[in-house]
Structures are given as structure tokens and as C-alpha cells.
Amino acid sequence: xxxxxxxxxxxxxxELDDLTARRIEREAQTDAALAAEIARHxxxxxxxxxxxGPVVDETIPDTFLxxxxxxxxxxxxTSLAARREAKRTxxxxxxxxxxxxxxxxxxxxGTQPWRAPADVATESGVLVASGAxxxxxxxxxxxxxRADAPIRIGLTFRDRTGRACRSFESAALAGIGCRAAxxxxxxxxxxGSRQGDYRQAGSGELAAAxxxxxxxxAFDDVAESKxxxxxxx
Amino acid sequence: MRFEDQLxxxxxxxxxxxxxxxxxxxxADDLCQAAIERALKSQGQWQQGTRLDSWMxxxxxxxxxxxRRASGRRGVHAPxxxxxxxIAGDTADSVEAGALRGxxxxxxxxxPDEQREVVILVLVEGYAYREAAEILDVPIGTITSRxxxxxxxxxxxxGEAA
Numbered sequence: 001x002x003x004x005x006x007x008x009x010x011x012x013x014x015e016l017d018d019l020t021a022r023r024i025e026r027e028a029q030t031d032a033a034l035a036a037e038i039a040r041h042x043x044x045x046x047x048x049x050x051x052x053g054p055v056v057d058e059t060i061p062d063t064f065l066x067x068x069x070x071x072x073x074x075x076x077x078t079s080l081a082a083r084r085e086a087k088r089t090x091x092x093x094x095x096x097x098x099x100x101x102x103x104x105x106x107x108x109x110g111t112q113p114w115r116a117p118a119d120v121a122t123e124s125g126v127l128v129a130s131g132a133x134x135x136x137x138x139x140x141x142x143x144x145x146r147a148d149a150p151i152r153i154g155l156t157f158r159d160r161t162g163r164a165c166r167s168f169e170s171a172a173l174a175g176i177g178c179r180a181a182x183x184x185x186x187x188x189x190x191x192g193s194r195q196g197d198y199r200q201a202g203s204g205e206l207a208a209a210x211x212x213x214x215x216x217x218a219f220d221d222v223a224e225s226k227x228x229x230x231x232x233x
Numbered sequence: 234m235r236f237e238d239q240l241x242x243x244x245x246x247x248x249x250x251x252x253x254x255x256x257x258x259x260x261a262d263d264l265c266q267a268a269i270e271r272a273l274k275s276q277g278q279w280q281q282g283t284r285l286d287s288w289m290x291x292x293x294x295x296x297x298x299x300x301r302r303a304s305g306r307r308g309v310h311a312p313x314x315x316x317x318x319x320i321a322g323d324t325a326d327s328v329e330a331g332a333l334r335g336x337x338x339x340x341x342x343x344x345p346d347e348q349r350e351v352v353i354l355v356l357v358e359g360y361a362y363r364e365a366a367e368i369l370d371v372p373i374g375t376i377t378s379r380x381x382x383x384x385x386x387x388x389x390x391x392g393e394a395a
Contacts, residue, residue, distance in 0.1 A: 006377060009384065013355060015362055044388055045356050051337040052357045055249040061262055064244060067269050068237040126245055160359030189242070190234065212284065215359075 002027065003034065012041040014160060014215050049161065057181065060125040119151075119173060120186065129177050129184035137166050137177050137184045141228065143221035155210045156219040156227065159187075164232040167210045174206055176213065179232040187213070236276050240269065243286045246358065250290055253353035254297045256342050264300070268293040290358075291368050294350055301346055331392030340390040348383035351376055356384075 003011075003024055010016050011024045028035040119133035129137055136151040145153060154167035165178040165187065172192045177184035188209045210218070219227060247268065251261035271292050272279075279288050333340045341349055354365040355376070362380075366373045 056245040
């Protein structure tokens with residue numbers, strides 16, 4: 001075995017340059033001891049993934065979400081007068097109107113099964129793609145999508161945990177979905193190209209987020225359609 | 234996107250990281266809650282455009298280390314209640330090969346803190362060595378040597394069969 005332990009570990013962790021990685025792969029085909037050492041390392045990583053992986057799918061405790069929902073009060077809001085003012089602003093009739101309107105809208109939407117389903121849903125507290133977005137992530141290939149497709153697929157790649165991930169952009173939403181347990185978990189989301197007040201999510205920003213998550217290179221046309229054929233596993 | 238919404242997005246992974254550090258679900262969620270509170274208080278220190286997940290992992294990890302040091306000073310040791318560990322003895326070294334087969338929590342609990350955090354960041358969370366080094370603020374060489382020792386110990390305690 002001509003590779004030391006540290007190099008084998010780095011190989012399994014995806015830390016080696018392509019050239020050395022290829023040499024190890026080639027040598028492992030004929031060197032049983034090397035192949036066994038690689039398998040031993042991979043087995044440990046797999047066991048850890050199987051053990052800790054499911055935590056990500058657990059429901060997020062309400063206490064956390066409450067903690068993160070109530071912080072709209074500005075930090076400088078210390079005086080009683082300021083607090084009263086804030087209270088008045090927060091519960092102004094216009095706001096009640098808006099709340100009522102969105103409640104009604106929500107109820108109406110909920111009872112209209114013929115409406116197109118939303119692009120995003122929550123599954124055990126995790127954001128996942130649904131509706132047209134899920135369909136696009138499932139079926140649409142960047143290599144042959146229509147120029148005016150409402151949802152455009154950008155890069156397809158594997159992240160460091162081995163999941164297939166795809167970046168997408170639409171008028172309302174842009175982001176990156178990663179395949180886990182037959183769902184597209186939305187790992188990154190940003191406002192899409194038509195979000196009035198918000199800063200537009202540039203394709204550059206999305207590509208940067210994708211490249212930070214990527215292990216190896218983005219898929220080419222062939223790899224993309226192969227991955228689709230394999231159900232993004 | 235609101236800072237809080239970005240935090241919500243990474244919460245599932247942050248909980249996994251905390252579970253790996255703390256071992257039990259209850260301790261992990263206490264740790265997460267403390268980390269969220271700390272993050273909200275010091276969100277001004279987070280630089281837009283840098284990775285929020287790395288920043289949160291650093292906060293979480295530092296809180297955990299502080300907590301471990303404080304409980305060490307108080308002479309409190311986290312109770313370990315599984316039989317395998319009691320049979321196997323107190324330190325990772327004295328655990329027989331394969332004695333903790335299947336008990337990943339038990340095996341992880343035997344690792345020194347500085348090895349456990351590297352194992353989780355690289356092997357579970359999938360961070361590159363360089364990123365793990367930045368989160369923990371140590372040189373890359375320290376990451377690779379701690380990872381190697383942690384790996385060896387885990388393979389030994391868990392047995393080598395997958």
C-alpha cells in the first residue's frame with residue numbers, strides 16, 4: 001500500500017486533488033489492502049450519517065421558532081413612550097385589516113383545491129419544494145429547458161454529503177434544493193427576480209452559494225440526465 | 234431575508250451538530266437555544282455575505298466548551314447510563330475493540346471534546362478541513378491529526394464491520 005493513512009482519510013473526505021484521487025482509485029482496484037482501508041473509512045462515515053442524519057428531519061421545537069419570530073422590536077426601544085408607540089404601531093387597525101385579509105385569503109386558498117398548489121411546503125419543520133417547483137426540480141433539465149420556462153434550473157451538483165442538489169430561479173423565489181428522502185429540501189432560498197422592495201437575488205449569488213456547497217464539479221448535460229434517470233439518488 | 238429567517242433555515246443542521254456535541258437530545262436543544270439567544274444578541278457581529286452556518290456553529294461550539302469547562306470546575310460529570318460503557322470502563326483507551334458496536338452515542342461520548350467536534354464537523358456536517366479549521370480557529374494540521382485520532386478510536390470502539 002503506497003498511500004499513508006492520512007492520504008486515505010483525505011481521499012475519503014474528498015480533500016485530495018483530482019490527480020491524487022484518481023491514482024488512489026486506480027490503485028485500489030488492484031490493491032486489496034488499500035481497498036479495505038478505504039471501505040473501513042467509508043463505513044464509519046456512513047454509520048455516522050445514518051445515526052445523525054435523521055435529526056435534520058425532526059420537527060424544530062416551537063420554543064426556537066418563537067424565539068426567532070418575536071425579535072421585530074428594535075433594540076433601542078427602551079423608553080416607555082417608545083414602547084407604547086411601538087405597541088400602537090404594531091396593532092394599528094390597518095394591520096388588523098391586513099391580518100384579517102390574509103387569514104381570509106389563507107382560508108380561501110385552503111378550500112380551493114383547484115388552485116395551483118404552492119411551490120413551497122413544510123415537512124417536519126423543514127422547507128421542501130412542492131407543486132410546480134417540485135416538478136421542475138424532478139423533471140426539468142437545464143440543458144433543454146424552454147427559454148421562457150417559469151422556473152429555470154441552474155446548476156445540478158452533489159453536495160459534500162452526497163445529495164443531488166439543484167439551483168433554481170423563478171419570479172417569486174430562487175434557491176437551492178437538495179434531494180433527501182424523496183423530497184427536495186430547500187437549503188437556500190432568496191427572493192426571486194420580481195420581488196419589488198427586495199434586493200434581487202443575482203444569479204452570481206446563487207452560483208456562489210452552490211459552489212460553497214459543491215463536492216466536485218457541477219453536472220454536465222450527460223450527468224444531469226443520468227441523475228434524473230436514477231431518480232436523483 | 235430577515236436574519237431570523239436565515240437562522241430558521243439552518244436550525245435543522247444546527248440541531249444535528251448540537252446532538253453530536255452534547256449527546257442527548259435534551260442537552261442538545263438546551264445548547265441550541267442558548268446559541269440562538271447568543272446569536273440574536275450579537276447579530277451585529279455577523280458579517281453579511283459570510284456563511285451564517287459557520288458563524289452559528291462557532292457560537293454553538295464555544296458555548297458548549299464553556300459549559301464543559303464550567304461543569305468540569307464544579308466537578309460535575311455528565312452521567313452516562315448505558316451498560317456497555319460501564320462494562321468497558323472510563324476512558325476511550327480502555328474500551329475493548331468492538332465493545333460499543335452499534336452504540337454511536339456511547340462511542341462519541343468517550344472521545345475527547347476536541348476530537349468529537351472535528352469528527353462531527355467533517356464526517357457528519359461535511360465541512361472541508363479548511364472550513365472546520367476556520368470554525369474552530371485552529372490550523373488545518375490540527376484538524377487532520379484530531380480527526381485521525383478520533384476516527385481510529387471510533388473504529389476501534391465500534392468494531393470495524395459496517
